[in-house]
Amino acid sequence: MQPIMQRLFILPLLFLSLTFLTTCNQEKEEVIEIERVIDGDMEPGLIHTVYFWLNDDVDEASAMNFEEGVSRLEGVPTVKRFFFGPAASTPTRGVTDNSFDYALILWFDDVAGHDVYQTHPIHLKFVEEQEAKFKRVQVYDNVLSK
Incomplete structure (x- = not known):
């Protein structure tokens, strides 16, 4: 599991476990403190999330070529983390959209790092080589805080 996914899974599980334990042992007046689990390398930054819908005629070989192209984006020096x-084949809910083919999540230190990425030769080459495969691309950028 990726570190960010581990945190997203561990924190709620830890909270529920501690809540269960405290309600089961109410006669005990011991105070249980919940430690905040934080990745020591985590700093505020910018998350760049890109959703790709590929054309219907993209075959397996072309999809593999697309995946290889995406993996090269990790080589842009300002990319701090790459996912x-x-x-995912999660259950359908009113707020869930898993109609996309692939998602790319990049973590930058700041907007300036993102801007370098947008004009970096690796990114420009990826767009040039792969954009004919795109039916749709949707981008969401958000700033992180502690």
Whole structure:
């Protein structure tokens, strides 16, 4: 599991476990403190999330070529963290959209790092070589805080 996914899984599990333990042992007046689990390398920054819908005629070989192209984006020096994969087959809910083929999540130190990425030769080459495969691309950028 990726570190960010581990945190997203561990924190709620830890909270529920501690809540259960405290309600089961109410006669005990011991105070239980919840430690905040934080990745020591985590700093505020910018998250750049890109959702890709590929054209219907993209075959397996072309999809593999796309995946290889995406993996090269990790080589842009301002990319602090890199996550990439297909849509998860989670249950359908009113707020869930897993109609995309792939998601790319990049973590930058700041907006300036993102801006360097946008004009970096590796990114420009990726767009030039791969954009014919895109049916749709949707980007969401957000700033992180502690």
